[in-house]
Amino acid sequence: MSPSRRALLSAATAATASVALAGCSGTGSSESHDESPANPADGGGGDPPPYAYLRVDTDLAAVWRSRGDQSRREARRYPGPHVVDSQSRADDLEYADIDGVDAVREFVADTDFDAETVYVDQREVPSCYRLELCGASWTxxxxxxxxxxxxxxxxxxxxxxxxxxxxxxLRLPDALSHDDVTSMGSSTGTGGCPGDHEPVAGGEPPGHDDGTTTEGDSA
Known part of the structure; x- marks a missing residue:
């Protein structure tokens, strides 16, 4: 018999608890996808800027850049980040047909690319979890x-x-160039964020109406 969701969550919680960390409190991180920026941050370093949100119930990308020599599924196969620094790059984006996508398109279209940049960060998450965005920094x-x-x-x-x-x-309040941005990383902890940073557009994060539970509480 396959293990129940509750049993699997309990196992995941026990594995996470073996590492001393404190989520976004600054004392540790459970996983890191990249080194922290070596240069001092030009922006951010605290609360994240306004952002829109999408969640796809598969491991395919929610958004991708169109490619003439790729099928739609091939282009979606590997979710990855995008630095959208112009209206032409925004026009190249294709989106999954899911709830909230029209609001996200509008959010991106309303960006002033002379003074702002949209940074798209997308990643796979276990189905019984979600991520909270705690902070952002950039150079x-x-x-x-x-x-x-x-x-x-x-x-x-x-x-x-x-x-x-x-x-x-994320709508970063700086005009960055996708050619110049060479490092895009993140760290992921547990325990929730110290502040509430909900998306301003897009889909509804799962479990939002029922409140947030930590990994330990859901086990």
Whole structure:
């Protein structure tokens, strides 16, 4: 018999607890996708800027750049980040047909690319969890985000062994160049963020109406 979702979450919680960390409190991180920027941050370093949100119930990308020599599925196969620094690059984006996508398109279209940049960060997340965006920092060459992973409420349907994709569209208040940004990283802790940073557009994060539970609470 396959293990229950609750048993799998308990195992994940026990594994996470073996590492001393404190999520976005600054004392540690459970995983790191890249080194922190070596240069001092030109912007951010605290609360994230306004952002839009999408969640896809598969491990395919929520947004991707169109390619004439690729099929639609091939282009979506590998979720990845995008630095959108012009209207032409924004026009190249294609989106999954999911709830909230029209609001995200509008959010991107409303960007003043003479003074702002949209940074798209998307990553796979276990289906029974979601990420909270705790903070952001950036320079002309580096972008770094802080996340916290939390378990969904017990009554939110999910598959314990499945992956989903979450995408966030951050409107950075600086005119960056996609050619100059060479490092895009993040760190992920647990325990929730010290502040509440909800998306301003797009889809509804799962479990939002029922409140947030930590990984320990959902086990």
């Amino acid at each position: 002309s060459t580096d972008i770094d985000l802080e996340y916290s992973r939390v378990g969904l409420a017990y009554d939110v349907p999910c598959e314990a062994d499945a992956k989903v994709t979450e995408a966030r569209f």
